[in-house]
Amino acid sequence: MQNFVFHNPTKIIFGRGTVPSIGKESAEFGNRALLVYGQNSIKKNGLHGQVVASLAQAGLTVIEHGGVCSNPLLEHVRAGIAKVREHDIQVIVAVGGGSVIDTAKAIAAGSPADCDVWNFFIGKQTLKTALPITTVLTLAATGSEMNAGTVITNEASKGKFALSHRLLYPKVSILDPEQTFTVPPSYTAYGAVDAIAHVLEFYMTTTDEDVPVQAELMEGLIRNAMQSCERCLADPCDYGGRSALMWTATLALNGLTGAGLGQTAFPMHMIEHSLSALYNVAHGAGLAVVIPGWLRWRLPQDAARIARLGRSVFNLVGGTDAERAEQTILAFRNWFSKVGSPVTLAELNIPASDTSQIAANALTLARLWRLDAYSQENIEAVLSLCQ
Amino acid sequence: MQNFVFHNPTKIIFGRGTVPSIGKESAEFGNRALLVYGQNSIKKNGLHGQVVASLAQAGLTVIEHGGVCSNPLLEHVRAGIAKVREHDIQVIVAVGGGSVIDTAKAIAAGSPADCDVWNFFIGKQTLKTALPITTVLTLAATGSEMNAGTVITNEASKGKFALSHRLLYPKVSILDPEQTFTVPPSYTAYGAVDAIAHVLEFYMTTTDEDVPVQAELMEGLIRNAMQSCERCLADPCDYGGRSALMWTATLALNGLTGAGLGQTAFPMHMIEHSLSALYNVAHGAGLAVVIPGWLRWRLPQDAARIARLGRSVFNLVGGTDAERAEQTILAFRNWFSKVGSPVTLAELNIPASDTSQIAANALTLARLWRLDAYSQENIEAVLSLCQ
Numbered sequence: 100m101q102n103f104v105f106h107n108p109t110k111i112i113f114g115r116g117t118v119p120s121i122g123k124e125s126a127e128f129g130n131r132a133l134l135v136y137g138q139n140s141i142k143k144n145g146l147h148g149q150v151v152a153s154l155a156q157a158g159l160t161v162i163e164h165g166g167v168c169s170n171p172l173l174e175h176v177r178a179g180i181a182k183v184r185e186h187d188i189q190v191i192v193a194v195g196g197g198s199v200i201d202t203a204k205a206i207a208a209g210s211p212a213d214c215d216v217w218n219f220f221i222g223k224q225t226l227k228t229a230l231p232i233t234t235v236l237t238l239a240a241t242g243s244e245m246n247a248g249t250v251i252t253n254e255a256s257k258g259k260f261a262l263s264h265r266l267l268y269p270k271v272s273i274l275d276p277e278q279t280f281t282v283p284p285s286y287t288a289y290g291a292v293d294a295i296a297h298v299l300e301f302y303m304t305t306t307d308e309d310v311p312v313q314a315e316l317m318e319g320l321i322r323n324a325m326q327s328c329e330r331c332l333a334d335p336c337d338y339g340g341r342s343a344l345m346w347t348a349t350l351a352l353n354g355l356t357g358a359g360l361g362q363t364a365f366p367m368h369m370i371e372h373s374l375s376a377l378y379n380v381a382h383g384a385g386l387a388v389v390i391p392g393w394l395r396w397r398l399p400q401d402a403a404r405i406a407r408l409g410r411s412v413f414n415l416v417g418g419t420d421a422e423r424a425e426q427t428i429l430a431f432r433n434w435f436s437k438v439g440s441p442v443t444l445a446e447l448n449i450p451a452s453d454t455s456q457i458a459a460n461a462l463t464l465a466r467l468w469r470l471d472a473y474s475q476e477n478i479e480a481v482l483s484l485c486q
Numbered sequence: 487m488q489n490f491v492f493h494n495p496t497k498i499i500f501g502r503g504t505v506p507s508i509g510k511e512s513a514e515f516g517n518r519a520l521l522v523y524g525q526n527s528i529k530k531n532g533l534h535g536q537v538v539a540s541l542a543q544a545g546l547t548v549i550e551h552g553g554v555c556s557n558p559l560l561e562h563v564r565a566g567i568a569k570v571r572e573h574d575i576q577v578i579v580a581v582g583g584g585s586v587i588d589t590a591k592a593i594a595a596g597s598p599a600d601c602d603v604w605n606f607f608i609g610k611q612t613l614k615t616a617l618p619i620t621t622v623l624t625l626a627a628t629g630s631e632m633n634a635g636t637v638i639t640n641e642a643s644k645g646k647f648a649l650s651h652r653l654l655y656p657k658v659s660i661l662d663p664e665q666t667f668t669v670p671p672s673y674t675a676y677g678a679v680d681a682i683a684h685v686l687e688f689y690m691t692t693t694d695e696d697v698p699v700q701a702e703l704m705e706g707l708i709r710n711a712m713q714s715c716e717r718c719l720a721d722p723c724d725y726g727g728r729s730a731l732m733w734t735a736t737l738a739l740n741g742l743t744g745a746g747l748g749q750t751a752f753p754m755h756m757i758e759h760s761l762s763a764l765y766n767v768a769h770g771a772g773l774a775v776v777i778p779g780w781l782r783w784r785l786p787q788d789a790a791r792i793a794r795l796g797r798s799v800f801n802l803v804g805g806t807d808a809e810r811a812e813q814t815i816l817a818f819r820n821w822f823s824k825v826g827s828p829v830t831l832a833e834l835n836i837p838a839s840d841t842s843q844i845a846a847n848a849l850t851l852a853r854l855w856r857l858d859a860y861s862q863e864n865i866e867a868v869l870s871l872c873q
Contacts (some may be wrong), residue, residue, distance in 0.1 A: 100663075100729035107494070113746065114489025147727025258836075311727040312733050319702030326698060339696040342487035346746065348700045355742075359500065359733065391662050 101361035122157030124132020197241025204249035240290030241353030244272035276341035288438035289383020291328035305360035387440035392485030488748035490584035494856030516576020522628025566593035591636035627677030631659035646759035663728035675825035676770025678715035751793030774827035779872030
């Protein structure tokens, strides 16, 4: 096990009927709130009204900042920052999925800064202070509700970049599984794929293989993501299934899985970010395409590790490591298909001829994330296995 | 899954060479520290000197409060409180295992209070404020380094009682596995048993069985406690084994395993506390005696759950649930024996004729912990299965 610091200060309030606590929890941090949310779904299902009422009851003045789209955009973040400054906002309240929470984090980071917020994403400046964030989660997927990361797309430069800083942990996140009952099957599956991808990135890129505690935790989370996803698809209002998927996705990227692994990396996300940035595909769908291709690309070096995963996730036994690893990759791909996700670039309507352009885009991120092993050629090789 | 709040603010600094950060971390909370520790072992192995030097370098004035014994005593807590008041101490620095950290927590709770500290343990008063605590852990066992609980023995009333309050989470805990290289085989094993017991209490007493995320986590932790304990016994300086055991014990009782299970209880600890209070047996040794007996007592109602545990921890398959549950209990008992722990009251030199007296002592705790299902008769029945 490698040295690590684990310090996750986010307070999780989990369960049925917990949304009305958002007002009291947010009021701990100020009395003027920016309410960040996405499209109209939370207005249709009543969640917006419930949150606004709770904030008002706790004495907060609310300025609205709706309209966050999936693969959230820098310009929309900048517009939020302008509102914060205009209205002297003290706390950012995010109601939505990962895109909304990531937008809230970027606004929280950029508002008190004397530089443009993008500078933090491209590593030109270091965050010194940020506004407090509270969240109400509506999608089990990214884990943003209990981590310090945010991913934003710069539509001008076609870059989807990430920022992580301990000032960006939400102070409080409210996770009510019932709020995910209306998530459509496709996004339920993409959320599960995202959680699986988060775990796989750590699992596959750890520099220390003597991490049995974390390995068990990660394998259990992957099994839970799959099983709970299937329950949710079979019955969208299965509270137990929605609960398990929600808590799994949160634990998949809250720092626990990676603690002690040493230097880890996010190569699958690195490549997927380019798919999202260039073609605006759903993040989970893009990951379901990249994961099998990337695993196949790594197979020669990582057969034993992939085989272990196959044994523990798919009960694969017998054969050589290489054979079991092959079966594991196929099993993941089949499962992604089974839950309704695309598994090839073609299914995403991305022509094979674009491979070079995607790789060029991904390479920018590879350099920024210090994924030095990834060249244009390597990334193209991975993409060629995603056909 | 049941509603829960999870909020664990302890900062964990884990790994080789991390001890010297205790000064800087503690200085965040004040410049006069009470250094709480146990017997002479940390002086012999140089840890005491290392900590004192680090605290001095960070500008802290240190008042010493050594002499904590296992099953730590209320009188020693009170003596610590007197020192805090006399020297206007601002931060409590605990260097040791669970007994030392628990003592530090009790001192942190009692020092600012205008009542006797025991009132918090017997539920007569509620904690309102506490001094900050930092720790350097030297034993993988209790999880006290990352939770809000403390257990203290009142030698006058022969009561071993617990207090849990969120003000008692250590601010920072330093976990260097190398500091446990010198832990003797018996205490290495008792620590693993303690971690297993913590998980088992939650696993066996959950009121909600639809908790697949937590079940996987718990089963993985039990497997890890056993495997890492065996590594440490085979080679006391196996860094990977010591790391895994240490992190397992921390995660076994940091709130994650129990989050979402609803009302859980600590019946095995309830009974063991009486063994410790009356006979001063090592906590882990007492637990290794109580666990198989208690499981056997629960077998008629909980065969399915114990059988699941057997499948997942000992790879037991085939037979009826009841048969597999029987095998599971035997497998735990055999494993406790194998790692050198007593597994019967007789091995603890406790005569069978004391059963009634032990049960009477445990009953006090059963009432305080609201374990209403436990009568004198029931507890005696469990104890009769611990022979």
